[in-house]
Amino acid sequence: MKLKNIFKPLALGLVLTASSCSDLLDVQPRQSIDSATALTSEDAIRAAVNGVYDVLQSNLLYGRDLIAIPEALADNGRATNKSGRLVAEYQNQATNAHFVIWERAYNAINQLNLILEALPKATAVPVATRDSFEGQASMLRALLYFELARCYGYEPKVVVTQSDRGTVPLHKKGVLDLSQIERLPRATIAETYDFIYSDLTNAIAKLSTVTLSTAYANKGAANALFSRVALYRGDYENAIKYANAALTSGIGKFQTKDAYVGAWRAANHPESMFEIVYQTNENIGVNLSLQTTFTTLVTLGNTATTGGFGDLVPTDALLASFEPGDVRRNLYERGTAGRGTAEIECTKFFGRSGTVNLDNIPVIRISEMYLNRAEAYALTGKETEALADVNIIRTRAGLEAKTGLTGQALINEIANQRRIEFAFEGHRFFDLKRRGQDIIKAAPVQNIAYTDFRILSFIPTREIQANSNLKQNVGY
Numbered sequence: 001m002k003l004k005n006i007f008k009p010l011a012l013g014l015v016l017t018a019s020s021c022s023d024l025l026d027v028q029p030r031q032s033i034d035s036a037t038a039l040t041s042e043d044a045i046r047a048a049v050n051g052v053y054d055v056l057q058s059n060l061l062y063g064r065d066l067i068a069i070p071e072a073l074a075d076n077g078r079a080t081n082k083s084g085r086l087v088a089e090y091q092n093q094a095t096n097a098h099f100v101i102w103e104r105a106y107n108a109i110n111q112l113n114l115i116l117e118a119l120p121k122a123t124a125v126p127v128a129t130r131d132s133f134e135g136q137a138s139m140l141r142a143l144l145y146f147e148l149a150r151c152y153g154y155e156p157k158v159v160v161t162q163s164d165r166g167t168v169p170l171h172k173k174g175v176l177d178l179s180q181i182e183r184l185p186r187a188t189i190a191e192t193y194d195f196i197y198s199d200l201t202n203a204i205a206k207l208s209t210v211t212l213s214t215a216y217a218n219k220g221a222a223n224a225l226f227s228r229v230a231l232y233r234g235d236y237e238n239a240i241k242y243a244n245a246a247l248t249s250g251i252g253k254f255q256t257k258d259a260y261v262g263a264w265r266a267a268n269h270p271e272s273m274f275e276i277v278y279q280t281n282e283n284i285g286v287n288l289s290l291q292t293t294f295t296t297l298v299t300l301g302n303t304a305t306t307g308g309f310g311d312l313v314p315t316d317a318l319l320a321s322f323e324p325g326d327v328r329r330n331l332y333e334r335g336t337a338g339r340g341t342a343e344i345e346c347t348k349f350f351g352r353s354g355t356v357n358l359d360n361i362p363v364i365r366i367s368e369m370y371l372n373r374a375e376a377y378a379l380t381g382k383e384t385e386a387l388a389d390v391n392i393i394r395t396r397a398g399l400e401a402k403t404g405l406t407g408q409a410l411i412n413e414i415a416n417q418r419r420i421e422f423a424f425e426g427h428r429f430f431d432l433k434r435r436g437q438d439i440i441k442a443a444p445v446q447n448i449a450y451t452d453f454r455i456l457s458f459i460p461t462r463e464i465q466a467n468s469n470l471k472q473n474v475g476y
Contacts, residue, residue, distance in 0.1 A: 057276055071312060136207070215277040224274070286307070317440070323399055
């Protein structure tokens with residue numbers, strides 16, 4: 001899906017300099033369209049929408065950082081220092097140890113704003129096609145604002161009041177030149193979640209029930225994302241409602257125990273409801289791909305040889321959380337000694353179809369809907385329903401169903417299954433954060449209290465300098 005930006009909007013989150021986003025604005029000749037006329041035809045709008053998916057592939061977004069860094073910041077991943085990468089994140093250092101998604105996310109949001117503004121004027125495009133584009137753009141904008149909100153701000157139920165400065169600016173208008181840039185303050189948490197809800201409601205309304213490829217925003221995925229966002233907000237009725245809609249959407253196929261490991265070796269993960277897809281020429285490569293980040297192994301025939309760096313490996317605490325017979329433990333294997341000490345490594349990302357360092361990235365898997373719903377049920381007193389959902393995940397993993405769990409024991413079991421099921425998929429730090437939990441690290445790394453300022457990412461300094469209305473997070 002290699003489609004660079006077909007027009008040249010300014011990234012709203014950037015300092016207003018001509019060179020600050022040159023790497024984002026490179027265009028291939030066939031895709032270069034003047035901004036004044038870019039979004040008037042179906043082909044141009046389609047290319048513009050596809051260009052946003054291309055931005056999502058960045059290693060600063062789903063290509064690596066939104067998947068690997070949450071494991072390093074939390075208690076699932078341990079940095080090996082085999083390449084020096086992710087050591088600062090694992091140690092929760094105050095500087096250079098967090099998410100740096102601001103620039104790329106706002107670049108994509110600006111493109112989406114321009115697309116959404118152009119669609120009502122593109123009267124030559126069939127209504128159903130415009131609806132599809134609008135639905136995709138609305139879901140993607142919601143997704144990006146959600147990622148920004150959870151990186152830079154608190155979730156509604158666990159606000160540290162003395163440190164709360166909101167989430168991020170909500171830019172809703174497209175920008176084509178410097179004069180159009182608004183220097184907005186950070187929106188409140190409630191304003192941000194309300195806007196995300198609005199976008200997702202629109203996405204669900206506009207997207208057809210006709211199944212799109214999971215490489216694109218689709219109705220089932222929009223419902224699934226709504227369930228996730230509602231769970232973060234503590235809006236448990238909607239977390240249940242939209243999980244139900246996602247589970248009955250026909251998008252994503254829940255796998256059996258025997259198919260579970262193989263699903264991670266498929267060209268497209270069958271449980272994916274939305275995934276980032278890479279073509280062969282989009283290989284992130286040996287330095288930053290998820291395969292090289294998580295493993296040293298490269299399988300060539302029957303010989304395992306050293307390829308990646310294995311920068312982040314599972315902690316002893318994560319490995320100890322697996323019960324005997326859990327099929328998910330089969331995705332953790334000992335790597336090679338070619339990069340230093342051989343470690344147990346997570347092999348969820350292991351080179352699609354045997355192509356080294358090339359993996360599609362599941363952003364939402366259907367398994368999450370059972371655990372979203374289980375947690376929401378448990379927190380609204382529907383413990384029988386919650387236990388039934390968590391047992392769907394347990395029995396699929398080859399474990400016995402639990403009986404009689406109630407109260408905190410039930411909630412703990414749901415949290416543990418969520419930890420195991422989505423380990424090394426970018427959930428752990430955010431799950432701890434949305435529950436207001438401390439991060440327990442193995443010595444000599446110190447634990448991180450939820451009230452510690454390092455729970456929130458730092459806003460890039462140049463953004464603070466360029467916008468006097470934008471306040472930095474406490475401690476930076």
